Amino acid sequence: MKLTEIQDLIKFVARSGVTEVEIEQANFKITIKSESDKKKKGSQQQQEAYLQQPMQMMPQMMPQQMQPVQQMQQQAPSAAEPTKDQKAEDESKYITVKSPMIGTFYRSPGPDKDPFLSVGDDIKEGKVICIIEAMKLFNEIEAEISGKIVKVLAEDASPVEYDQPLFLVDPS
């Protein structure tokens, strides 16, 4: 399967609302899972960190972003189970590193290279954490915070939106 076909497939799965798709061909098997609602809620409650984001963009972005978070918080007490509350609290100390731009997210410097970062790795401010490609321009993205990678939130070689969570970082 070609990379572009996989990307198209990921797009299709994301749009269809299906949570899991598995395709098996000769010598090839792929499973695509989309995030559950529970995870999405969790990540929206986490602290937000921006990468290379121009300051003038911030005021414009804030009002739009605040709204869904507020709604979520109102719903949370009645909907959430105690264990989930506990988990959300634990994760709230983490920082979500978000995509500064629209493009294709790459975890490694090249197709056969090791990823810049894996879970458990330490990151330092200024260190390259991923590449985002847009318009045949490959942008190395640097960390604006230091900490330890808790989770990688975007799939390698998949399209990412502006502000889409990429990594979960424990700053402590």
Added chain:
Amino acid sequence: MIGNKITQFNSLDSTSNYVAKQLISGDYEEGDVILAHFQTEGRGQRGSFWQSVSGQNLTFSFALRSDFLNIHEHFIFSKAVSVAIYDLLCKRLKTDVSIKWPNDILVSDQKICGILLETKIIDSQKYTIFGLGLNVNQGEFPIGLKATSIALQLRESISVNEILTDLIRELNACLKPITDGYYDDIEWRYMNALYGAHEWINFTEENRSFYGKIREVDNAGVMLVKSKQGNALNYRTKEVTINY
């Protein structure tokens, strides 16, 4: 200045990789040109390889500091390089030359070059590495590849070094205004040379095909298309194909 120093190699894995290594080791001066007669791992978009026969074409890379550019306006570099190659070809060829969004150059509806830009952060300093491939004397291309070369268009071979000298001049003329902070002229010239900005062209989006005109390309590379039906549509690279 681009091309104050030009280093030529018979063979390299990739000229852009070499520039990146030199930047890291501190052996690189801004604007130095690294040229290879053959690249073993010359890249098109990630994973797709640039076809080049040894010595016949021009493949080189150079880097410029790019801290002054916001991540959302990096495409201005792509516009400037496209205009530089467009200007070179217009002066050399009598055939139709146009820029195909985002940064392909078409000569008689065939591709003649490849441009790949990478931004790298080295010691907290941001650099953009420009990787260029221009078909100069290649006479044959794999079947199915809509590609051409300067020699095929001129019906005679031409000195690769002569084209290199010309291209470096055009690159300096187009990139200097950008590094000095003046974008207007390049923005205008890019639009002026753009295929589909002045005529109705055919686009394919997923399984749908439609006619439209390109109204604007911003400095993030996003294209605004007005369809013949009157709809305004925004596109990024992988969402739409321009048929030519």
